[in-house]
Amino acid sequence: MREIYKTTRLSVASVLFVAVIIVGLITTRRPDIEYALTPQQTIEKLKNSNNEISPLEVAKSMKVGGNQFVCIDLRSPYDFSKGNISGSVNIPANRILEKESLEFFDKNAGKTATIVLYDENQSLANGPWMILMQLGYTNVKMMQGGWDFYAKMNLESPDQNLSWQVETPKYNYAAIKASSSQSVTSGTPAEKKEVVLPEKKVKTKKVEGGC
Amino acid sequence: MNKTYVILALVLVLLGIGLIFLKANPNNTEIPPDKLLNELNDNTHYISTDDLAQRIIEGDPSVQLIDVRTAKDAAGFMLPGAINVPMGDLLTEESKAVLTQDGKDFIFYCNGDILANQAWIISRRAGLARLHVLKGGLNCWVETILQPKPPAPTEPQEAFDLYQARLGASQFFTGATIEVKKSETKENVDLTKKTKTRKVEGGC
Known part of the structure; x- marks a missing residue:
């Protein structure tokens, strides 16, 4: 009697054990979105190809009405509604990995037009661009300067200093460090705000009255 | 021998054999793209030049600056205590050793903040933690500090x-010397005392 009881327990346990493993195998699924490039390939890509496009280039193309670029606005819909590059599509930065967005990128991936990402500034467009690049999209670039520069740009007399290139060193750091004592004192002297302290009123009269 | 034991043992052996043929996933410590994007959109990985300056001045031992510019640029000027790790060398064993030190906050910087941000993304994807980017980079450092x-x-x-x-x-x-000259910028406001003309009256 005892022997039979032990056997049923064992078989129940074994069935459960196998069931758990099978359920585990079925329910484990691979992540929806996977990197196409390894980190090493990503670094190679960062070094080799030209990943950025100047706002001037985009503006010139937009002026002649070419369809050389498909511009993606990564800002919020509110900012997008206030002003954008004509013909651009609004995909906020936090939604670029949603299904519809990826479908959009897939649709445009095979075409000759370059997808240009832009945000308020280039730093904000850099993250989404890096993600899309690592997912394997090859014709995606980011716009230097971002909307901040694009909105202010004058096509007739473009900025000769290319000030939208934030990676260019603007100063000679070593020289600044060497000639530091001059550089700081030559500026205007430290201006301190006068602090106005209200004077305390001294009561001169005796306290009167009260109930 | 009981028949049940044999079946049970066989099942386990079969499952064990199955494990051998499972595809190895070497990148299981990687941060998936969607999570990485969320962290990027938070913008919490930036550190301002003022915060960094204060931490260096206070002698915060957890600050580890990483210069991601080329070795040539870094030879000319580096922030105090920085280590040069050019982008191309980011995944070498040597760099990994630097970026996995215990108890350190790693702060990437470059001229602007694009390169540093890219270095951040690659290192973060590899699962490294406590990484930051100097907002505005060296250009901003000069302008503000x-x-x-x-x-x-x-x-x-x-x-x-x-x-x-x-x-x-x-x-x-x-190491500059600063002359602080007193200069009046705001006119002094005269706070004249109001004199009461009336007698205090009343009570209840």
């Missing part, structure tokens, strides 16, 4: 306090 600009007289008191702090930081980082 080494050569701060005085605020306009109309700006709030905080701007003046910040300017004072930056002058102090500038002195710390460059």
